[in-house]
Each structure stands twice: as C-alpha cells, then as structure tokens.
Amino acid sequence: MKIAIGSxxxxxxxxxxxxAHLKELGHEVKDCGTYSLDSTDYPLWIIPTAEAVARGECERGIVLGGSGNGEAMAANKVKGVRCALCWSDETAQLSRQHNNSNVLSIGERMISIEIALRIVDIWLTTEFEGGRHVNRIAELDRYEAGQPMQ
Structure with missing residues (x-):
C-alpha cells in the first residue's frame, strides 16, 4: 500500500x-514532512499529506502532532478525506469498520510509541464493514459536494 505521512x-x-515500521511491513511511503524538530505550523505538512490521499496518489495517509487534534482538523478540510483521531485499538478499528477513514491522526504527546504502532497496524489491516455504514458515508460525501443529505 502507498501511504502518505506528515507531521x-x-x-x-x-x-x-x-x-521505518511501514517500510519494514513492505509499504511504500510518501514523506510529506516536516523534516526536523524545528517548530513549524502543522497545516503546512498535514494538508499536502491529505491532498495526496484525496488525489489518489496514496491509498491512505497518517498525520501526527502533539495531540493529533489540529492535524485531524486540517486533514478534514481536504475534500475526500475522512481523518480519524485515534488513541486506542478500538478507535482505530471502528474508524475503519464504520467510518471508512482514509487518514489516521495520532498525538505523539498522548500515547506511547508502542500503542501508536499498534494503532497503525490495526488501522491498516481493518476493512470497511459496509452495510448500514455505506449510506452514512454517502451522506458525508453528498454534504461535502454541496448536495442535500437525505
């Protein structure tokens, strides 16, 4: 899978x-930055990550920050992106099963790296459940396109 990542x-x-973990698993990674610990504004790195997913250049995206909140908000400004802020196994699983998220947001200051890597693995391997959730995603898509929801 090709995955865009930014922080x-x-x-x-x-x-x-x-x-490093994604590459070990055999995934192709597009690093959208940042490239250092120097203070920077998250939209500069998160929006290009989300845009790579929205354009279809990458199948999924992962965004990271201190809490993950601002990063999720920025990613969700991009049409076609459904970014989920996840902090546990269950939030990662449900974001894929029920919400068909295509971008994952994680807060580095909120969870350990072990939990973060487990969340990434769960999120990447969990399939969208479909069923009753298809209509809910379609309603989001209609709203995003400026059409009335049913």
Missing part, C-alpha cells in the same frame, strides 16, 4: 519511527 515538529519523532 509538525511535535509529531516528528513518531513520524520517523512509523515510516
């Missing part, structure tokens, strides 16, 4: 470790 300075250490 600000507060998510940089986990980004680097997650990149």
């Amino acid at each position: 600000d300075h507060a998510g940089f250490k986990y980004k680097e470790q997650i990149i």
Whole structure:
C-alpha cells in the first residue's frame, strides 16, 4: 500500500519511527514532512499529506502532532478525506469498520510509541464493514459536494 505521512515538529519523532515500521511491513511511503524538530505550523505538512490521499496518489495517509487534534482538523478540510483521531485499538478499528477513514491522526504527546504502532497496524489491516455504514458515508460525501443529505 502507498501511504502518505506528515507531521509538525511535535509529531516528528513518531513520524520517523512509523515510516521505518511501514517500510519494514513492505509499504511504500510518501514523506510529506516536516523534516526536523524545528517548530513549524502543522497545516503546512498535514494538508499536502491529505491532498495526496484525496488525489489518489496514496491509498491512505497518517498525520501526527502533539495531540493529533489540529492535524485531524486540517486533514478534514481536504475534500475526500475522512481523518480519524485515534488513541486506542478500538478507535482505530471502528474508524475503519464504520467510518471508512482514509487518514489516521495520532498525538505523539498522548500515547506511547508502542500503542501508536499498534494503532497503525490495526488501522491498516481493518476493512470497511459496509452495510448500514455505506449510506452514512454517502451522506458525508453528498454534504461535502454541496448536495442535500437525505
């Protein structure tokens, strides 16, 4: 799978470790930055990561910051992105099963790297359940396209 990944300075250490982990698993990684611990504004790195997913250049995206909140907000500004902030096995699993998330947000200051890597693995291997959730995703898509929801 081709995965875009981006972070600000507060998510940089986990980004680097997650990149190594993804490559070990055989995934192709597009590193959208940042490239150091120097203080920077998260939208500069998160929006290009989300855009790579929205354009279809990458199948999924992972964004990281201190809490992951701002990163999720920035990613969700990009049409076609459904970014989920995850902090546990269950939130990662449900974000894929029920919400068909295509971008994952993680807060480096909120969880350990062990939990973060486990979340990444669960998120990457969990399939969208479909069923009753298909209509809910379609409603989001309609709203995003400026059409009325049913």
